[in-house]
Amino acid sequence: MMYSFNFYLKIAFQNLVIHKARMILSLLGILFAVMSLVAFGNISSGMKLKIDNEISRFGKNLIILRSGLVFITGRGARQFAESKTLKLEDIKIIKERLSEIKEAVPFFDTTYPARYRENTLKVSIMGATPNIFTVRNIELMVGKPFTDKDNEDTLKSAVVGFKVYDNLFKSENPIGKYLLIYRVPTEIIGVIDEKGVDFTGQDQDLQVYIPLNTFMRRYSNVDYIKGAYFQTEDGVNLGEIKQKIRNLLRRIHNLKDTQKDDFSIFTLDDILKTREEGIRLVSVLTIIASIVSFLIGGLGIFAIMLLSVAERKMEIGIRRVVGSKKKDIIFQFLTESVIVAMIGGIFGILVGCIITVIVDFLGGFPFFLHIGNIFLSIFISVFIGIAAGIYPAIQGTKFVPIEVLQ
Amino acid sequence: MIRLKGIKKSYFIGERELPILKGIDLTIESGELVIFMGVSGSGKTTLMNIIGLLDKQTEGEYFFMEKNVDGLDDENLAVLRNEYIGFVFQQFFLLPYLNALENVLIPIVYSKKNIKHPKEKAKQLLTRFGLAERTHNKPSQLSGGEQQRVAIARALINDPDLILADEPTGALDSKTGNEIMELFRMLNEEGKTIIVVTHDPKLAQFGKRLIRIEDGVISQDITS
Numbered sequence: 343m344m345y346s347f348n349f350y351l352k353i354a355f356q357n358l359v360i361h362k363a364r365m366i367l368s369l370l371g372i373l374f375a376v377m378s379l380v381a382f383g384n385i386s387s388g389m390k391l392k393i394d395n396e397i398s399r400f401g402k403n404l405i406i407l408r409s410g411l412v413f414i415t416g417r418g419a420r421q422f423a424e425s426k427t428l429k430l431e432d433i434k435i436i437k438e439r440l441s442e443i444k445e446a447v448p449f450f451d452t453t454y455p456a457r458y459r460e461n462t463l464k465v466s467i468m469g470a471t472p473n474i475f476t477v478r479n480i481e482l483m484v485g486k487p488f489t490d491k492d493n494e495d496t497l498k499s500a501v502v503g504f505k506v507y508d509n510l511f512k513s514e515n516p517i518g519k520y521l522l523i524y525r526v527p528t529e530i531i532g533v534i535d536e537k538g539v540d541f542t543g544q545d546q547d548l549q550v551y552i553p554l555n556t557f558m559r560r561y562s563n564v565d566y567i568k569g570a571y572f573q574t575e576d577g578v579n580l581g582e583i584k585q586k587i588r589n590l591l592r593r594i595h596n597l598k599d600t601q602k603d604d605f606s607i608f609t610l611d612d613i614l615k616t617r618e619e620g621i622r623l624v625s626v627l628t629i630i631a632s633i634v635s636f637l638i639g640g641l642g643i644f645a646i647m648l649l650s651v652a653e654r655k656m657e658i659g660i661r662r663v664v665g666s667k668k669k670d671i672i673f674q675f676l677t678e679s680v681i682v683a684m685i686g687g688i689f690g691i692l693v694g695c696i697i698t699v700i701v702d703f704l705g706g707f708p709f710f711l712h713i714g715n716i717f718l719s720i721f722i723s724v725f726i727g728i729a730a731g732i733y734p735a736i737q738g739t740k741f742v743p744i745e746v747l748q
Numbered sequence: 749m750i751r752l753k754g755i756k757k758s759y760f761i762g763e764r765e766l767p768i769l770k771g772i773d774l775t776i777e778s779g780e781l782v783i784f785m786g787v788s789g790s791g792k793t794t795l796m797n798i799i800g801l802l803d804k805q806t807e808g809e810y811f812f813m814e815k816n817v818d819g820l821d822d823e824n825l826a827v828l829r830n831e832y833i834g835f836v837f838q839q840f841f842l843l844p845y846l847n848a849l850e851n852v853l854i855p856i857v858y859s860k861k862n863i864k865h866p867k868e869k870a871k872q873l874l875t876r877f878g879l880a881e882r883t884h885n886k887p888s889q890l891s892g893g894e895q896q897r898v899a900i901a902r903a904l905i906n907d908p909d910l911i912l913a914d915e916p917t918g919a920l921d922s923k924t925g926n927e928i929m930e931l932f933r934m935l936n937e938e939g940k941t942i943i944v945v946t947h948d949p950k951l952a953q954f955g956k957r958l959i960r961i962e963d964g965v966i967s968q969d970i971t972s
């Protein structure tokens with residue numbers, strides 16, 4: 343049995359080699375189908391992995407409140423209309439009233455130029471309470487974060503992002519140096535690890551964090567804030583809390599039923615959803631494309647096998663003469679069609695993985711091998727090989743030896 | 749080994765019956781070397797196909813190896829062919845993409861005989877037929893005589909009791925043809941039963957027994 347299987351394999355490969363061009367054409371359909379299935383599985387998994395990483399980097403269980411109107415897109419949140427109605431007091435009330443909220447981080451963010459010696463850099467200033475470092479998972483490369491006392495004392499100290507340090511200080515130790523932010527000398531007390539662009543489209547490495555009170559009194563002299571992060575306990579339904587915050591804030595702001603919100607509340611999920619809708623659309627298209635390619639591939643193999651069987655009448659005849667049974671003939675041709683389909687599948691997996699590597703590299707996604715889709719591809723390839731080969735193989739058994747050997 | 753009783757064979761073209769064999773009674777014993785001689789259309793190839801279990805008679809009884817084989821289906825006949833009969837054809841019928849050695853090995857794929865070391869055996873056969881240097885050549889790289897010797901090796905690989913050769917020299921020049929016939933004579937001396945079908949009167953000298961077939965009947969049966 344083993345010997346005969348080896349023999350079939352040998353014959354199958356010999357035929358592949360003889361009819362290279364024809365076989366390559368017939369396995370292209372399967373190749374493309376498997377390629378798109380594998381590449382899509384890998385890339386979308388890599389994208390999800392990246393999103394998961396981003397979420398955990400951004401901070402867990404977060405609800406984001408912003409004053410004014412904010413427009414949510416897959417790339418983040420865009421300010422639509424400003425408002426000055428959100429006060430520090432509002433955040434305190436929300437935190438007190440809603441027990442599910444573990445931490446509240448009021449903040450004021452804006453863009454200022456920062457200067458050190460003769461170098462200037464446009465940075466994002468964020469005045470926030472010190473708990474922002476824990477809530478948003480901000481880890482320092484060097485130095486220390488500011489404290490509640492620093493905030494109360496309105497100390498002019500700053501924790502800067504990696505690029506701020508890298509661009510302005512180069513190799514100099516920045517700790518204890520003074521950065522001119524909006525012409526206010528601010529002492530650098532810490533530098534943040536390199537973080538990249540966050541979920542809302544904000545380059546984390548261009549951030550400068552300073553105590554909120556310092557910002558509101560010494561830099562900007564405002565009595566309102568731009569927003570707040572709320573962190574809930576684990577396992578809380580963020581959607582519900584979002585609604586509670588909204589209702590509470592509308593009451594605090596004395597908004598009538600007819601009036602629109604003068605603030606926006608969203609979670610990372612809201613941003614995620616718009617992204618996932620994109621991925622879902624692509625996934626439906628990919629599946630349709632794969633199915634069509636598999637069908638075309640199957641038809642290609644079917645046609646080639648019919649041709650191959652017809653061309654090899656003599657071979658079938660002589661096999662029958664020397665004692666092959668019908669099932670031997672069927673098995674032999676099925677072996678061939680399955681091998682063609684599997685070669686298409688294997689090259690499809692290879693090409694799919696190459697595409698994955700390229701797309702992951704260009705898109706900055708982590709490489710992920712979607713094993714499920716790879717096994718599925720092999721399974722479907724074998725299935726297509728059998729389905730496309732069975733009819734031609736049965737045709738092959740219908741030849742009568744003494745007729746084809748005339 | 750072979751016993752034919754009142755074998756008739758007709759083909760039907762539409763309603764018309766075309767009789768090919770018109771009543772053949774024949775017994776061939778183990779160890780014989782028989783030449784079937786006849787012009788084309790005499791029915792000799794049809795007779796050989798029936799003897800070789802490739803075709804079935806319309807009437808009559810056929811006992812092969814003392815067993816009536818008339819009721820057997822295609823699949824069972826295939827098993828008997830594989831076990832007992834080696835075939836040699838005028839056009840050799842070697843598979844073009846397999847080399848000589850692989851062609852010789854084809855019957856092994858379907859064999860239930862459990863031949864030991866089939867590859868070595870195939871090499872021995874080819875060596876014996878003067879093809880030691882040709883084992884890895886494709887049929888297209890071999891001469892007609894060489895191809896026919898590969899085909900004979902293929903017929904022998906599974907240790908058959910009977911060898912059926914249909915016009916084995918038909919595609920060869922007379923010198924090569926004679927060499928092939930000598931080969932059959934040698935194999936017969938080793939104990940194989942051999943039936944050669946031909947239209948060529950010059951081959952008559954190679955047989956121990958000559959059976960002439962004319963118009964679907966045996967017209968002459970001489971044992972020398």
